[in-house]
Amino acid sequence: MTSPLFDISLEQPEDRAETEMxxxxxxxxxxxxxxxxxxxxxxxxxxxxxxxxxxxAVMVGSVKLTxxxxxxKPGLLLGPLVVAPNxxxxxxxxxxxxxxxxxARQEQEAFILLVGDHSYYARAxxxxxxxxxxxLPGPADPARILVCYLEEDxxxxxxxxxxxx
Ligand SMILES: CC(C)(COP(=O)(O)OP(=O)(O)OC[C@H]1O[C@@H](n2cnc3c(N)ncnc32)[C@H](O)[C@@H]1OP(=O)(O)O)[C@@H](O)C(=O)NCCC(=O)NCCS
Numbered sequence: 001m002t003s004p005l006f007d008i009s010l011e012q013p014e015d016r017a018e019t020e021m022x023x024x025x026x027x028x029x030x031x032x033x034x035x036x037x038x039x040x041x042x043x044x045x046x047x048x049x050x051x052x053x054x055x056x057a058v059m060v061g062s063v064k065l066t067x068x069x070x071x072x073k074p075g076l077l078l079g080p081l082v083v084a085p086n087x088x089x090x091x092x093x094x095x096x097x098x099x100x101x102x103x104a105r106q107e108q109e110a111f112i113l114l115v116g117d118h119s120y121y122a123r124a125x126x127x128x129x130x131x132x133x134x135x136l137p138g139p140a141d142p143a144r145i146l147v148c149y150l151e152e153d154x155x156x157x158x159x160x161x162x163x164x165x
Pocket of ligand 1: 026027081082083084087088089090091092093094095115116117119120
């Protein structure tokens with residue numbers, strides 16, 4: 001996607017250091033203890049479903065999707081979604097989010113799970129997971145466990161342990 005303000009493109013292997021700097025800026029060292037981080041640990045993001053935003057040559061945003069399973073059902077975990085502090089509220093986050101969801105839909109993925117603020121992610125089609133249906137590998141506020149079903153069947157089977165895949 002191209003807007004007058006920023007460009008969105010697929011993440012490339014050489015973008016990794018910059019995306020990690022954005023995440024470090026946003027979340028600090030505490031990011032390594034987050035439950036979502038534990039699910040991503042040791043597993044590379046799916047680069048064909050992960051995107052970066054740039055203003056000119058400068059990276060101003062990043063979103064990654066990583067493979068997970070809920071019970072036996074394969075799907076995706078979204079995160080981190082991060083936008084550079086000096087570029088917030090310009091639509092970069094929503095554009096990255098929409099692009100990642102659309103790419104996963106086109107690849108016929110079943111669902112995207114994330115831990116985040118419902119009021120932000122609802123705009124991209126995420127809903128709260130019914131409390132008590134998922135077992136995560138660490139603590140998470142149940143109100144912040146969100147899912148976007150890309151395949152209607154995924155809703156019926158969406159319960160159990162969330163694991164790396
Ligand atoms: C959250 C984040 C990705 C939003 O990116 P952004 O590019 O600034 O957001 P957008 O421009 O697409 O959207 C801005 C809108 O979202 C709202 N918004 C931003 N963060 C929000 C949040 N955490 N909860 C609810 N609404 C939020 C803004 O108030 C604004 O609302 P408006 O359109 O009604 O004015 C960005 O602030 C960020 O990187 N934060 C730090 C990392 C983080 O928290 N990532 C999300 C992990 S769950």
